[in-house]
Amino acid sequence: MKRALPLLFILCLSLSFSCVSKKRFMEANIRISNLTRNLSDMEDELASTKEELASTERQLNRTKTELEREKALNENLNDRLAKAQSTSSNVQQELTEKERRLLEQQEKLDNLQALLDEQKAVMGRLKETVDRALIQYRSDELQVYEQGGKLYVSLQDKLLFPSGSATVNRDGREALGKLAEVLNNNEEISILVEGHTDNVPIRGRFEDNWALSTARATAIVRILTENYEVEPERVTAAGRSYYDPKDSNETSEGRARNRRTEIILTPNLDELFNLLRQ
Numbered sequence: 332m333k334r335a336l337p338l339l340f341i342l343c344l345s346l347s348f349s350c351v352s353k354k355r356f357m358e359a360n361i362r363i364s365n366l367t368r369n370l371s372d373m374e375d376e377l378a379s380t381k382e383e384l385a386s387t388e389r390q391l392n393r394t395k396t397e398l399e400r401e402k403a404l405n406e407n408l409n410d411r412l413a414k415a416q417s418t419s420s421n422v423q424q425e426l427t428e429k430e431r432r433l434l435e436q437q438e439k440l441d442n443l444q445a446l447l448d449e450q451k452a453v454m455g456r457l458k459e460t461v462d463r464a465l466i467q468y469r470s471d472e473l474q475v476y477e478q479g480g481k482l483y484v485s486l487q488d489k490l491l492f493p494s495g496s497a498t499v500n501r502d503g504r505e506a507l508g509k510l511a512e513v514l515n516n517n518e519e520i521s522i523l524v525e526g527h528t529d530n531v532p533i534r535g536r537f538e539d540n541w542a543l544s545t546a547r548a549t550a551i552v553r554i555l556t557e558n559y560e561v562e563p564e565r566v567t568a569a570g571r572s573y574y575d576p577k578d579s580n581e582t583s584e585g586r587a588r589n590r591r592t593e594i595i596l597t598p599n600l601d602e603l604f605n606l607l608r609q
Contacts, residue, residue: 450480450598457517457596458482464509473506481597484510485577488547488590495535497546499554507551510594511559522555522566523595524548529586530573545570547592 454477461475461484472490476483488494491503499507514522526544537543548568555561578585 453598454480454482457520460513461510464513465506468506481595484594484596486592486594487587491592492547495533497543497550499550504554507554508559511555511561514561518562519599521597521599522561523597524551524566524568525593525595526570527575527589527591527593528573529589530580531586540572541570544572551592
């Protein structure tokens, strides 16, 4: 009986230790299981994090690529803008230069028009003065008209010369005297005296119609300058023979109109010519 008690105690003690070890084993397994699940969760989270990181890196790379493309595009746009600004500046400079030239040309045209208007006014006043001075003469004796910016005083031969002669008669000298008064009061006017004939060949002291037309123009120039003191520097004599007819030489009336002397009055155009040369 005494021997059985220790054995029973030992058996109970062993069972007690066995129960404790099994409990700890089970707790350890539970912990291991929990740790395993936690590790698995962490590995999944790590994998997810790595995927997110990889996605972020890919997005970052795309963003860098887009930024580089945008930078290149921006640089290209800046270059184009700089060129456009340079071109615009050049165009503006050219426009400014063209505007300046246009303004200069417009000013020149305005000055030219002003001179033309002034010359026209001068010729208008001169015509009125000549008309008044020669009002007593009939239209078949002389005509006064403007043509090409000049004033023509056309005197028929029957007022000035006997047939075939270059000697100015009394009525012709009187008419030239009245015209000379106007010319002496308008010293800026240049004077061209042109002799004209018909196409009938001349007989007598003159070699031909050239000689007659020139002699008649010269005779009138001498009367204007010597008898009526018109400045010789202003006067030119020319003979046109029958090469500038006013009418047909086929009729007597036409030939009569062609036998004439024209005193052509021209305003001083020096200022006008100087402006055109600029």
